[in-house]
Amino acid sequence: MSVRLPVTTWSASVAGFVGVAVLVLATSGFPGPSVVLLTVGLTGMGVVVLAWLGLGRRAAEIPVRGLYWIAVAWCLPLLFARPLFSGDVRSYLAQGVIAAQGLDPYRLGPMAALGASSPVAQEVSHYWQDTPAPYGPVWIAISRAIARIAGQDLLLTLLLNRLVELAGVTLIAWALPRLARRMGVSPGIAVWLGLLNPLVLWHVVAGAHNDGLMVGLVLAGMEIALGGLSGPSRLVSGFVLLTVAANIKIVAGAAVCCLGAALARRWGRTAGRGALVMLGVFVGFVVLSVVISAVTSLGWGWLGTLGASAQVHSWLAPTNQLGFLVGGLGALAGADITSAAISVTVRVGAVLGAIAGAGMVWAIFRGRWNPLTGLGLVFAVMLATGPVVQPWYLLWAIVPLAASLRSDRARRPLVVISAVSAMLLPPISGGAAVLVAGYLGAAVLLAMIWLGGCRGKSGSRTFSSDGRHRSSSTKQHAVSDID
Template identity: 60%
Template structure:
């Protein structure tokens, strides 16, 4: 078991990574052009996936040398490959249009936690029509911090899609900057090479796809969370008045992240258990009581300050119930399997089976979470690793899974996985999920044919590359 290291000393080296970052940059440019130009859907998918694959392959190759690359150099590469994405339209998901609708609803003085876009704005509203039909009747599932920011954006740009995308992308970039600041610092505390953590947690294609270009608020949430964790541990290493001030600032940031998406509160549980373990007997109760009270106080202040009320707590129940069945959620897949078998017997069991497996998953998740907290308290598990594994358990056992949800665990596992094998497993999962979701839709035929074309081109390119390397000089 490794203890939290309280006095990290940055050590960086510099090596060249010729061609790798430019190959990734070229792939990103192909992705952006393919989704901007007026091309047939098949070509949009094919070229988009080819560009995505080019970046993913270059990212994996860079990972083989990441420990020898300076953090500063990796920051430069991250900025380089992000530039084209900033000019792209939202890809991989249309959730930003739901953010637009929720902000407009709140700006009109209506309750975004009680009304979906169709009920609040009308089914024929241009704003409502931008929202996926799955979510047109769904109230906002996000915390008051995020919906409050969406309302501010709506006040600034009204119903402008372009203005909304740009300002929400700016919000998510703030999360990315916080992530970039915190990752190497937390990695040093956990005994992980900082550059490896930055490669795996910041340059990860899922961050680029789903935060920089996809504009998901998970980026803001995880950025606030990891920055808050770093401040807490920075405060724990200090003495005097700086100690409680830094810890309090960290709790505020993590709590703010939870007021974007409530799942961030799990990270606060692990840091609280760790601080309580290391505190003197008289201080244990102060930590175990002070952190929950601090979280509650921040949440109440944000809720009251936003003027949105506490309806967001009720709205969370609709999300956790899994109103839309996610194919990536293992508990749902078991339900679909039982439902398929039931159909052979003429029975409609799918919805009931999914509810049962979701309930079982929820109970199992609580058990796993409690076990991880106990292991952390016993010093058998690093608190950052425990939090990352808790997020992983949420994904495996939860009712709703999306590729961008992996960002919850990726950031914390990137700074806490101490074995190369474990890091490469995480990188492999990231690479696969970075390629399974197309950048844009276009119908089943376009998706199948587009992916087949992309697979052929990528496979042929890798084969030729391998053959050239085997040629005698």
């Protein structure tokens, strides 16, 4: 069996692999000036983003199997990287150790539970050293199991967390093309935009964030459930996966609501009957969550810590940005009102988000949106009106929308947001001067690489199952749309 790829696709896939490898090397701890290492790391990231954009021009033509192999090649070097872009895996370790010692991670933060002398607690960011775990019992149970295997070894913990997140990536890879076909979207474009997205590479594989597993379970649950609307077994299986996802991070409960709206439309007919169906879905969700809490023996303490992450003002959250703006205007008048302004804007955002989210669930019930598009838009509203936004949170909306948006015009904002957000966080920390110099240096190098790449010639190569390739003079041309 062979997979035929155009030379431009082959070149982009190799360039992406090289870019990932350069990023891993630049962040591996080699001695050198910070500005040089930062420039090299950012250049590697930029090469991956450019390669990803280049693949997007032909994504509808590339076999899904070929995209899978590209994903494997791009992910492989990141398995050996240091924790990148975030130290959350250190918090996962601390929470797992706390639970493994029989303590309550929903009541005690790392410092209180493990003590100031604990090397595990010291590794946690100072923002979160006194913060209880904000994650559901499924995730804490996973962290507890990892802690029992790895002890307090951060390296082994990182590897095991990456393996868990790779399970989430595998679920994404399995569900995306199936959901895309169900929604009338090109599977190749869905896999390119959702699976090969640089945000998945940086923050799910390299950063080992639990959002990867959550999103994978959401997509798999939606695919299984939507395929089983006419039968109970698949529907129940999909519903269970969605509930498990929500017991990792509560935001996945949005998927339960969207599925409930789809069921209400199919079975409810009228608004009253639809409300009864939604009530049944909610009761089922609560019952299953009670079972999960009992099985994991972690209880319901996590519901009291859900707002823990909002204690730190998120500079990417629009509600926080508005609060900072009001606070800045107040500072000009000599008033220190930033914290109060953010508190107000966050509360206003919560109200607006609840109204908009409810409206979108209603739109699914009325048939104006399919449940997958509705889910992506509900997540987008959460990000626009919520108190905390991180680059990896964007995947909540991007991945389901990758499988449901049918036109290039509708997908274009997702592509732009992904490309820009992929370059927001530097892989190496430094002062303002180092960051400015690193980004400028990387911009110059990327411009040179881009100009050099524009001079390449087209052609094709055939890749066979034994890993060898054969050159061909056959030229293939991109298709502008999939619809």
